[in-house]
Each structure stands twice: as C-alpha cells, then as structure tokens.
Amino acid sequence: MDYIIAVKQLFLKIETPAVYKMYEAITIKDIAKALGLSTSTVSRALRGSYEISPETKKLVLEYAEKFNYRPNPIALSLKERKSRSIGVVISEIANHFFSEAIDGIESIAYNRGYHVIISQSHESYERELVNVKHLSSRSVDGLLVSLSSETNDIGHLKELHDKGLPIVFFDRVTEEIDTHKVIADNYKGAYDATDLLIKSGYKRIAHITNSAQLSITRERLAGYKAALADNKIPFNEAYVKYCNHGGKILQEIEDAIKDLLNLKQKPDAIFSGSDRLTTSSLSTIKTLGLKIPDDLAFVGFTNYGLVDILDPPLSAVKQPAFEMGQIATEFLIQLIESKRPVTKFETRVLQTRLCIRDSAAKKKTPAAKK
Amino acid sequence: MDYIIAVKQLFLKIETPAVYKMYEAITIKDIAKALGLSTSTVSRALRGSYEISPETKKLVLEYAEKFNYRPNPIALSLKERKSRSIGVVISEIANHFFSEAIDGIESIAYNRGYHVIISQSHESYERELVNVKHLSSRSVDGLLVSLSSETNDIGHLKELHDKGLPIVFFDRVTEEIDTHKVIADNYKGAYDATDLLIKSGYKRIAHITNSAQLSITRERLAGYKAALADNKIPFNEAYVKYCNHGGKILQEIEDAIKDLLNLKQKPDAIFSGSDRLTTSSLSTIKTLGLKIPDDLAFVGFTNYGLVDILDPPLSAVKQPAFEMGQIATEFLIQLIESKRPVTKFETRVLQTRLCIRDSAAKKKTPAAKK
DNA sequence: TTGTATGCGTTATCAG
DNA sequence: CTGATAACGCATACAA
DSSP: OHHHHHHHHHHHHHHSOTTTTSOOOOOHHHHHHHHTOOHHHHHHHHTTOTTSOHHHHHHHHHHHHHTTOOOOHHHHHHHHTOOSEEEEEESOSSSHHHHHHHHHHHHHHHHTTOEEEEEEOTTOHHHHHHHHHHHHHHHOSEEEEOOOTTOOOOHHHHHHHHTTOOEEEESSOOSSSOSOEEEEOHHHHHHHHHHHHHHTTOOOEEEEESOTTSHHHHHHHHHHHHHHHHTTOOOOGGGEEEOOOSTTHHHHHHHHHHHHHHSSSOOSEEEEOSHHHHHHHHHHHHHTTOOTTTTOEEEEEOOSTTTTTSSSOOEEEEOOHHHHHHHHHHHHHHHHHOSSOOOOOOEEEEOOEEEOOGGGOOOSOTTTOO | OHHHHHHHHHHHHHHSOTTTTOOOOOOHHHHHHHHTOOHHHHHHHHTTOTTSOHHHHHHHHHHHHHTTOOOOHHHHHHHHTOOSEEEEEESOSSSHHHHHHHHHHHHHHHHTTOEEEEEEOTTOHHHHHHHHHHHHHHHOSEEEEOOOTTOOOOHHHHHHHHTTOOEEEESSOOSSSOSOEEEEOHHHHHHHHHHHHHHTTOOOEEEEESOTTSHHHHHHHHHHHHHHHHTTOOOOGGGEEEOOOSTTHHHHHHHHHHHHHHSSSOOSEEEEOSHHHHHHHHHHHHHTTOOTTTTOEEEEEOOSTTTTTSSSOOEEEEOOHHHHHHHHHHHHHHHHHOSSOOOOOOEEEEOOEEEOOGGGOOOSOTTTOO
C-alpha cells in the first residue's frame, strides 16, 4: 500500500510541474527579459528615475501594470536591512483597552507602510520573553510594549534597546529604559474615581488593582491615596487588593472580595483598577448577591462598552486607548526612521475620562453611619 | 539656538560611529571570517550537517552561541520563497469572537514557527481589499479570512487563490472558493436559541441579524425559521432586521428595534445574531426603558463574558471561537506545507453552546394572550 | 571534509 | 539614457 502511494507520489512529482507550488509573482527580471531590457533599467523606470527615456518608462510601466507587478517586500527588506514591520507586545487582545489601542496602532502604521505583528503574553513573563525574542531577531524594526503583570525583570528588553532596537512603551511602562513612553494620567483617573465615591457619601473605599510591580498599579494607587488624604480619610492597607491577573483571575477576585467583606469595617464601595478586574469584580458581586450601590458602590477603570447596559449603569474611568496607540506608533516610527541617534525622550500623558453613572450613586442613608 | 543644536548634531554625528544605526547582528559571514572558514562550512556546521568534522562543528557552534548568532529570517524567506507568516483578515479585533479566535490561531501558529499578521476591515469592503492586497504580494504564505459584512464580491480573494495562495475561511465563509472552511453550527445555534424562546412561551420572536449576504446570516436565519416551523409558528418577514453593522451600528439597531415596536403585532422576544448586535440591542432596549424579559425576552449570539453580569443574566449562544481559530490554522499550515496540490477540501462544523439564563425566562402570563 | 560559485529580488555604483 | 555587476544573508550544487 505504502509502496503504491510512494510510486504515485513519484509519478505526480514528475507529472506536475511546480505550478501548484506557490503563488508565483512577476519580478523585475521577468519584465526585463520580456522587454529586452536590463534589470537596472526596469528598476529605474519603475521608480520613475529621471534618467530613463519617456518611451522606455512608458513601456515598462504599462507592462508592469498589465501583469500586476508588485515589488517583493522581502527582497527589499534584505537590501534595506529593515522589514517595515513593528512588533506589538501586550498581555491580551481580548481586552478592550488593548484592542482599541491596536486600532490606533494600525491606523498609523498602515498609513506609513508598516506591518503590525501582535503577540500576547497572557500576563506571563515567560511568554513575553519568548514573544520578544521571536519578534526581535531582526524581523521587526521596532517594538511597542506594554508589560505583562508578571514582568519585573526587563533585561531582555534592555539588551535589545541597548543594541539599538527602537522600543516605545505604552500604558504599562518601566523607568529602567530611557525611551519614549505613552501613558494615561492614571493618577488623576484614580483620584477622580475615588473622589466621586467620597463625594457620593462613601468613606470606606476598597481598591482592587493589578500586581504591585506595574507602573499603572503604582500610579493608580497613588491617586487613590491622594483622594483619600485630600478628603481626610485615613488610608487602610487592608482595603487594597492586588491581583496577579493571570489565568485564575476570577478565583483571585472572589477571594479578594470575600476578604474585604470579612473585615470588621466592611468597605462600602470598591474602586477597581482595570478592565478585567472590573468585569470579574462585577461578576463576583453578582454571585454573592450584593446590590450595587446599596450594599456596595462601584467605580472601575474600563474601556468596555458596558457603562450603560449594566444595571445599574457603571461609573467608569475610560482611557484614551486609541490615541495612546496612535501616539506610541508615531513615536516608534519616528525613532525607526531617525537618521541620528535620539537622546532626548518624551513621556506623553493623556487624560482619562470619568463617566458618572448610578453605580456610584449618592448614599441614601448618610446619617445612620458614624 | 537652532544653530547650536545643528552644530551639536554635527559633532555627535562625527563622534558616534554608525552604532546607533541599527541593531546589528552577527551573520554567517562574520563567523566564517573570524574562524577562517568559508560561509558554506559555517552554514553546514550550524545546521549540523554530517559532512562537517566534529571539531569544526564544535568550533562554529561555540562561536555562534557566544555571539548569539541568529539566522536572518528575511534572508531565509528570500531564499526559500516563503515568509513563515500568515495573514489574518477579520472585521474587528474588539469583538470577543474574533479575539478568542485569534488566541486559537496564535496558539497553533507560534508552535509551528509562523508569525501572525492581523488586519481589520472594520466591516468595510474597501479596507478588506486594501488589507488583502497588502498582505498578499508575497509577504504572507497564506491567509485566514472571515469576510466583512459589506463584502459580496470576492474576486480579489479568488484571484489570489487561483494563483496558488493558500486560503482558509472561518466563520464568515463563501461558497465561491473551494478550500478548507471552519464554521460553527449556526443553523443549530439559531434553532436552539429560537426554540428556547418558544418553549418559554414566546411566540412573536424577532430576529436582529447581520447583513444578508453573510453566510452566518443565512445559516442563522434558516435555523430561526426552522425552529418557528417546527413549532407551527408562521414566519413573519417584518420580524427580521438586517443591520449592515458598520460605523453607525447603534443608530441602525435603534431604528430596527423602534420599527419592531411600532408593528401592530409587537414582538415579545428578540433573538440577536452576533456579538455587536447583542450588546447594541441591549443598550437600545435599556435606553427605551424596556424590561427584559417581561416587556421583551432576549437571547443573543455572543462570546463576551456578559452572560452573568447583566441584570437579568443573558441567555446566549456561544461559539467555539478558540477552537475555530485553531482548526483553521491547522488547515492553513497543512495547505502551505503540502508538497502536492490539494484538491480535496473539508468544511469543519463545530458545535455552539446555549447558555440558558433569565433573559429568556418563562413568560408569566401565557393565558392572557391569544 | 571543506571551499567556490550561484541564486533568491532588489537597488546602487560604476561604466559605457 | 542604458547595461553590467555587486551586495544584502543564506543554502546548496558542484568542485576539490
């Protein structure tokens, strides 16, 4: 049986020329041969060089058009030593903040003729490492990075950056690498959210947030603390819950919220510090049978279109994800195409937007509590 | 001031050699020169060829290891005439069905050493065309396609496919191209959803769905009709609302739902046919102040994690997006790496999953209505 | 066992 | 105005 197949294969191999093989496209060489010109003449004609006679130019251009000539980007890459592609390193596409950011990234990249290669770390340092290695080894011209929540050693990126690979960070940044960065005003966003809860009459406000090493976590925590301080509310360490945000996030959140509810001084409101944290928290709150805002008021960072379809509608801090992606990409392309080494870097800070809805509604019984 | 900067730059330019320029990596040629060997020897040693002496092999391997040699993928691509990357053509990343599918695609692709390049059409035929052109012209080895809702001319894809570019369709497929396809059992999913509503006591069930030319729309409509027929409920054309799903989807949906509510025989339930349609419908229903399920019962296709955080929890048809992505990718890589032309193609159909929740709860007053 | 030469598709340099 | 040649990094047929 195997023998027959083998013979058949041999037969097929002889019979069929390499037609099926690959989408064969026309090359400069083909044009040159067909027109009895040299490849260099064709190349120059195609690029509209002034030193080619109008007739030749016309001839070549028409032939190219007719046979739908497209320059081979891979050959160009090899020659110019750049791939015209940029790598994006993020944790999760299935997260509206990042998918909006990607929209922004693409809107700029495609206009400037760059491919976008996206890789997800799923919040794992291991995977981030693998992805960065995969993307680097000279197949991308630059990297757009938002760190995974597990990452605290950025040696892999530092090394690439030192070797001259342009890198721009957005959202989850690091201070250890001096380059352009694009972030939201997390401090102010968190301040606004916390302040809204306080102004609505809540005093015992818990904060569910990402892993402690992320820049966004630190900045949002600072904004939360500042709002408490400005309103003369003491900061309570037990009210802050860090979640590593990995695969078992739902369990993590459930544990965190249960912990909070078991405290002697139960919190009366929660401020949640990210997209996934927000949805997971809401899910847990529902499971526990708690009513928002009466049992627990709620405000969260999120870019999902959830704000108004929930009951009650969700008060949320929205990040300018699309713009962040755009600006980061502009920065990166600028670095890639810069003729001279860049030594002066910028950290661009964009404003967040607070959407006020019922989930942080005024407390109904402010008098009853002490 | 500018003058000083210019002088400084000039100075810098003279001072710094072309180090900043580009992440320079070591090549086979470098190794050969350093070790006094020829490039071919090095190349062979690196690939562990049997015809190289153990000593030379060791020498080369150690040197390569020490200087962290990585073969240049672009040079390889040029040589082997393939890029080891696959293009993904979808409408929106910010759609859980697609982001889950992408997870599946990546899980397979990365294991097999392929890059994944994603492009979004945002439901526009124009953009789909541009993206496909961009991806093709020999920079990807194959295409994973889910058509935009605007697309009814697939000439661009047909041409590429005829030229030998492997293409696999998933979710939104076409019959006009003979190749592997991966779809959900949309017929059954729609049947189940409609049947659930009927079994819960609803009889006037509207269907909000995608643009009519999409395969998923046709299949889901068929399932909806079949469930009605099996339950002896007459089909009412006025109950089916097609939405083109473009930029102004919210307005479209609002109009559609208002139309439905203005009918003499107002529907008592809605079955919605996609992720975005579902969230937009819920949003509109909320805006109009309608209560689910008392005023209007609801079941929708969706892959969002919404099911249980809404009030009432949402009954939903979930698609096996991750698996669809995986299988489509396996098909594609199989086509790409096949040594012979493939003539026998498969259409894989995966099962959907119905999640039953309160939004399709039993009707409370079945007696009152005729 | 190792080296030389060639080609993948393109552009730049130099020579006519 | 046009053509020949080299180079980008790698693999391989062919020589030695």
